[in-house]
Amino acid sequence: MSEVKNFLYVNRKAPHGTIYALESLEVVLIGAAFEQDVALAFLDDGVFQLVKGWDTSELGVKNFQPAYTALGDYDISKVYVERESLEERGLTEDDLIEMTYEDEDDDWAEKSSIRIVSREEMAQIMRDSDVILSF
Amino acid sequence: MSGYYEVDGKQVPHDEEGYITNLSDWSKELAEVIAKEEGIDMTDEHWEVVNFLREYYDEYQIAPAIRVLVKAMKKKFGPEKGNNKYLYELFPYGPAKQACKIAGLPKPTGCV
Numbered sequence: 001m002s003e004v005k006n007f008l009y010v011n012r013k014a015p016h017g018t019i020y021a022l023e024s025l026e027v028v029l030i031g032a033a034f035e036q037d038v039a040l041a042f043l044d045d046g047v048f049q050l051v052k053g054w055d056t057s058e059l060g061v062k063n064f065q066p067a068y069t070a071l072g073d074y075d076i077s078k079v080y081v082e083r084e085s086l087e088e089r090g091l092t093e094d095d096l097i098e099m100t101y102e103d104e105d106d107d108w109a110e111k112s113s114i115r116i117v118s119r120e121e122m123a124q125i126m127r128d129s130d131v132i133l134s135f
Numbered sequence: 136m137s138g139y140y141e142v143d144g145k146q147v148p149h150d151e152e153g154y155i156t157n158l159s160d161w162s163k164e165l166a167e168v169i170a171k172e173e174g175i176d177m178t179d180e181h182w183e184v185v186n187f188l189r190e191y192y193d194e195y196q197i198a199p200a201i202r203v204l205v206k207a208m209k210k211k212f213g214p215e216k217g218n219n220k221y222l223y224e225l226f227p228y229g230p231a232k233q234a235c236k237i238a239g240l241p242k243p244t245g246c247v
Contacts, residue, residue: 029244033200062196070195073203 011046024135039078072101161239
């Protein structure tokens with residue numbers, strides 16, 4: 001069996017205006033389908049990807065925000081959001097969509113995947129990852 | 136090769152792998168046509184999976200990978216339907232791939 005590596009997908013850009021957010025999501029889904037250990041990080045303008053209530057009707061693009069809520073089905077349970085990035089944009093955890101996963105080790109209890117971390121903790125998370133993909 | 140499915144005298148365009156180009160073109164009649172090309176005789180059990188996929192897509196805007204489909208089916212219909220064997224018997228060339236095609240959804244991301 002090949003070794004499972006820790007993948008960290010780092011999202012730094014606003015959801016629209018560039019293709020980065022959507023591309024990142026696609027790669028995340030592919031990585032998860034291959035049963036790698038996948039974690040997501042949202043910082044800088046990337047935190048807007050998780051802010052509730054997108055309206056893409058006048059942008060001419062599909063509203064792909066619901067797909068983030070399916071990530072729990074792909075066994076993605078680690079979604080790190082940087083506290084400082086939220087604060088700098090006047091946001092709190094309450095502004096974010098709900099993301100959940102079912103904990104295999106706790107009788108499949110539904111738990112939140114979102115973990116608010118400090119900038120310092122985020123740096124440590126990056127140091128601890130085998131592979132970092134930046135979007 | 137890309138081309139068209141013929142449904143009630145109308146042409147519905149599909150891509151080189153047979154997935155329809157415009158998701159809004161889908162109809163039950165079209166599903167039967169696609170299934171026939173795939174060599175599948177649609178039964179109630181097939182429809183159950185196809186309808187389930189359409190509901191999943193409607194909610195999450197993605198076509199689930201096979202592993203996710205199995206898990207979600209298990210949750211909704213129980214282990215006798217939420218397993219690989221059952222789904223592969225219905226859709227021998229890959230449940231996620233074939234059932235998604237019949238359901239008029241895009242090819243599941245990560246499906247090779």
